Amino acid sequence: MTSENSYWVRLDKALSIEIERGFINIQGEQYQFSEYLRLSFSQSLSDKTPNSKKQRWLQFAERYASYSNLTLPQRKQLIIETRQFLHKLRQDFEISVKRSDYRQPKTSTLINIESILSDELNLEQYLHALQGIGPRKIELLEKIGLETIRDLLFYYPRDYINYARQVTISNIKEGETVTIIGRVKRCNFFTSSKNKKLSILELVVQDHTGEIKLNRFFSGNRFTNKGWQEKQKRQYIRSTVIAVSGLVKQNRYGLTLDNLEIEVLDDFNSSIESWNIGRILPVYSLTEGIDNNLIRKIIISNLKSAKTILDPLPILLKSKYDLIDLKDALINIHFPTSLDFLERARRRLIFDEFFYLQLGFLKRRQERKVLKTINSFTPNRYLTHQFNKLLPFELTKSQRRVINEIIKDLDSLQSMNRLLQGDVGSGKTIVAIFAILTTLESGYQVALMAPTEVLAEQHYNKIVLYFNQLYLSVELLTGSTKKSKRNEIYRQLLTGELPLLVGTHALIQEPIKFKKLGLVIIDEQHRFGVEQRTRLLNKGKSPHVLSMTATPIPRTLALTLHGDLDISQIDELPPGRKAIETKVLIGNQKQKAYELINQEVIQGRQAYIVFPMIEESEKLDIKAAIEEHKKLSKEIFPSFSIGLLHGRLNALEKNKVLNDFRDNKYQIMVSTTVIEVGVDIPNATVMLIENAERFGLSQLHQLRGRVGRSSFSSYCFLITSTKTPNTLEKLNVLEQSQDGFFISEMDLKLRGPGTILGTRQSGLPDFALASLADNKEILELSKLIAEKIISSDIKLNSFPLLKRELQYRSMRL
Known part of the structure; x- marks a missing residue:
């Protein structure tokens, strides 16, 4: 391919247009979208491209040949994969172009593993036992989680400064980090006339291509001493060979x-001894009082401890899947000898982060399948038939x-542990009722737990409509339930009179006892x-478990976060639902949204206006919902009744406000994100979201889902005062798509998993290196290998090192 970069630009533009038009396989001037993509991917890549990427490039040509036969979700998934692949390919291409301009400086070996004497090295040795680190530094190191030598080795850099690129002076380019080697042409050392505490070393360095003027600054009275300055100048006499990085x-x-480091060399062929010059320099996350030089120093002095680490991964697997040894990975993640070694080290350690998580999930999943449930379900299908x-x-x-x-799960002899995920309005509650009725037909009870009273009441109100017609009893238990009612619920659960209990955290309190709990449903389980x-x-004996989420989770994230669950996905909406017209507006365009709200309310409809927080914040400069509520009531919509809903209201107050809005006592609801999930008011047709840039895409999609719940046309306005391309690109995703799974995939790419799902609550570890958005291939490899190992030995007795490492990581988590 003669101009790969231009191809990628054109391909990305074609993909963007296809997304904007709704994945309809648009017709261009010459080719249909799928044909254009097929032809583009049929052209060969340059010889410098790795074979694995060439192969995948050609596979895309085959996949786009059948694009017209794919379902809408399949088309969306293909385009997501394509954009991710092109992004990575383009990055690799740019790096390879840059690399061709450089050569690597000759540096001495920081640590030679093979030459280390067989000292007794203890990975669990505490840092306070090491020499040269005072008690105050030890205390600060403990603040960032560094207590033992093992902690040091697994404290990965957050970034790197790449001085391992030697260039001639004529080839340096602004913004790059480089190393130059040349001769001193001139040297001067003097104290600044403007600042008597500032001393300056001034060098002019030349090589065969040119010369460069360098300054190194020293702040402090001790550097103004003339004798000291003369001593420094004698290091850099004319024709001295020096290596400089900066x-x-x-x-x-x-x-x-800038920020230069200097080392005097014997000649141009000498090795650079300093570990700050001519190398790929690690940069670590720090705390006040700890600098990078200290972290680098103690890691280098203890890096030989990596030799004592026994790699739990079997040799044959490492060889087959090109995974380097763990000790080599640890050494090269801290002080890589080249960019290639750094990449191989990252790949191995990213693999480990995914692998042990998958191994734990799969082990639990297989162990659960071996155990037989004590709940014998024999549904008669009467209730489910009547409900249908x-x-x-x-x-x-x-x-x-x-x-x-x-x-099928409920009918089996194994306990169900299934996640049901679906987009806003996809009908998850109806599916859950079928599961509930199947359980009740077999003589068991059901508990449905939701994270908020609003959502619990929403479920209760939907279910009770059907249960009344089926002559079934259902109760609601929340923090607002009166004591007398609570006691009656406790009694009916214990006797078995009450088949279904819907509630909040109140369901896990000690007084709650079921006679025969067979199914637990947890809504928005990540909360x-x-x-x-x-x-x-x-509360039961091995009950079946059905978890539900209205926050669609991309497949890559679901594989990781819910590796021990079976996953069911509702990937289509009920017929007849109209798309919500979504528009991004810059702050001064907001009047258009106000005009539409006015028109809708006059026609009897209602609207939401949502803010990120409820009080003024100088730091974030976000309008407060409380203050804005006053302004909207007095200045913008004085003839309408406007409600106010926020997190500081207690449950009774929230319910009253929502019920009044449901009864149209309020035409407009000013709210914070407490209405994100569970609020179902079909008459509401407009959603206006202030400071939309403060939200993630998935959260914006959830908020948008509060409208569009009737046959009326609905609208969503995303208001932002930020005009940066990244912000507008993010918000435009909502304009382009109504698909929650596609949106969450983009959200994952832009923000990472933690902010989408709150992974701390879910028991998912914080990855030090791995990225669910960028390391999908390594994630799937880790799952494949974990499956092979678990299928061969579920107890891991044949893999004692793996078993021990898994136990250690589980304990740390």
Whole structure:
């Protein structure tokens, strides 16, 4: 390919247009979208491209040949994969172009593993036992989690300064970090006339291509001593060969090096001894009082400890999948000898982060499958048949498929542990009712737990409509439930009179005892801690578990976060639902949204206006909902009634405000994100979100889902005062797509998993290196290898080192 970069630009533009038009396989001037992509991917890449990437490039040509036969979700997934692949390929290409301009400086070996004497090295040795580190530094190191030598080795750099690129003086470019080697042409050392505490070393260095003027600054009285300055000058006499590393910057004299490091060499062929010059220099996350030089120093002095680490991964697997040894990975993640070694080290350590998580998930999953449930389900299908007749609509194909998956689980001898995920309005509650009725037909009870009273009440109100017609009892238990009612619920659960209890965290309290709990449903499960979920499960004897989420999770994230669950996905919406017209507006365009709200309210509809927080914040400069509520009531919509909902209201106050809005006592609701999930008011047709740039895409999609719940046309306005390309590109995703799975995939790419799901609550570790957005291939490799190992030995007795490492990591988590 003669101009790979231009190809990628054109391909990315074609993909963007296809997304904007709704994945319809648009017709261009010459080719249809899929044909253009097929032809583009059929052209060969340059010889410098790795074979694995060439192969995948050609595979895309095959996949786009059948694009017209793919379903809408399949088309979206293909385009997501394509954009991610092109992004990585383009990065690799730019790096390879840059590398060709450099050669690597000759540096001495920091640590030679093979030459280390067989000292007794203890990875669990505490840092305070090491020499040269005072008590105050030890205390600061402990603040960032560094207590033992093992902690040091696994404290990966957050970034690198790449001085391992030697260039001639004529080839330096602004913004790059480089190393130059040349002869001193002139040297001067003097104290600044403007600042008597500032001394300056001034060097002019030349090589065969040119010369450069360099300054190194020394702040402090001790550097103004003339004798000391003369001693420094004697190091850099004319024709002395020096190596200099730094960041290329422009000043009034031309290009120079900033933050420079200097080492005197014997000659041009000498090795650089300093570990700050001519190398790829690690940069660590720090705390006040700790600098990078200290971290580098103690890691270098203890890097030989890596020799004592026994690699748990079997040799044959490492060889087959090109994974370097663990000790080599640890050495090269801290002080890589080249960019290639750094990449190989990262790949191995990223693999480990994914692998042990997958190994733990799969081990638990297989162990659960071996255990037989004590709950014997023999449903008579009467209730589910009657419920199906009550429904005023046809179930979607996706709903029927998921219901069959759940009922098959309930009919089996193994406890179900399934996650049901679907977009806003996809009909998850209806699916859950089928699971509930199947359980009740077999004589068991059900508990449904939701994270908020608003959401719990929403579920209760939906279910009770059907249960009344089926002559079934259901109760709601929240923090607002009166004591007398609570006691009656406790009694009915214990006797078995009450088949279904819907509630909040109140369901896990000690007085709650079920006679025969067979199914636990946890809605928005990522909002509960692991311990809270476990306490509810312990109310029964190995009950079936159905978790639900209205926050669609991309497949890559689901593989990692829910590796021990079976996953069901409702990937289509009920027919007839209108798309919500979404528009990004810059602050001064907001009047257009106000005009539309006015028109809708006059026609009897209602609107939401949402703010990120409830009080003024000088730091974030966000308008407060409380203050804005006053302004909207008095100045913008004085003839309408406007409600106010925020997190400081107690449950009773929130319910009253929502009920009044539901009854149209309020035409407009000013709210914070407490209305994100569970609020279902079909008459609301407009959603206006202030400071939309403060939200993630998935959260914006959830908020948008509060409208569009009727046959009326609905609208969503995303208001932002920021005009930066990144912000507008992010918000435009909402304009382009109504698909929650596609949106969450983009959100994952832009923000990472933690901010989408709150992974701390879910028991997912913080990855030091791994990225769920960028390391999908390594994630799937780790899952493949974990599956092979677990299938051969579920107890890991044949892999004692793996077993021990898994136990250690589980304990740390």
